[in-house]
Amino acid sequence: MGRAPCCSKVGLRRGPWSIKEDDILISYIQQHGEGHWRSVPKKSGLLRCGKSCRLRWMNYLRPDIKRGNISPDEEDLIVRMHSLLGNRWSLMAKLLPGRTDNEIKNYWNSHLSKRVSDAPTEPTRAAETNPSGPKSAPKRPIDKIELTKKKKKQMVKVHQPKAVRVSRFSIVRNNSFDSGVSGAEGGLTSSSGTAVKYLDVRSVLEDDDIHDVYQLGYGCNTSMGEGGDPSNPSCKLDRILEEYKQLLKGDSGSQLESCYDSLRT
DNA sequence: AATTACACCAACCGCACATGC
């Protein structure tokens, strides 16, 4: 049973997008705007699934996408946010203007997760200890002691939690952190069987704080009288924001702030 | 030079939530 697939895959193109397809999609969205993705292929003439069109637009074609290398500052912020939020890529993307959840996720999986797991202490200053970026690091030495991907897959057969959309209400209702993170502190094991070096948000918050943070979508509960106490973990995002605003400066900083405000309200 | 193994990342997949009827 189950619901029908999002689209009939018969006769639809898959794989990498061509420049021509990109042009068609861009011009269509410029004319009609975003949304109603299922009807986009029909109306634009693209032989693609609507979902694929959305993904292509969101992750690659949107004009505000910032392409190129992740800066050390962005990298540092990702590490910090991940320690607070876990795999909430879309939430991180909202705090990193111009970066997509997919890009952050890929960057974490390919660059940062390994580095964080190799450096159990002070993971957040990774950017400073390796300012030239991950691509300058030698590849092989690590790999020699690593299992191959296939071997890893054979060895790690642990329940994989399903994707759960994060909303203020679903978190309260489902307590959906259970799906992504286990353990109360760094160095334990995630549900995928890999070592995790971030804290479960629940583990560093009291029950009341958990409720407040959940209600506010993980942000600091400044409206409920916590007063920005830096020792309060629920205020960590505020502090991260402040640090990042210093780095960004100018207009993008205020954009980030408004984005962040929207998360809190 | 050929082969192998791996890193990277765009794209896909399936599920859950939101929304409209």
Place this chain on the structure above:
DNA sequence: CGCATGTGCGGTTGGTGTAAT
């Protein structure tokens, strides 16, 4: 209220380029 549909999310896959052997 229940169902169907649209959308968003996070995990995973597979193609490609490159370094190592």
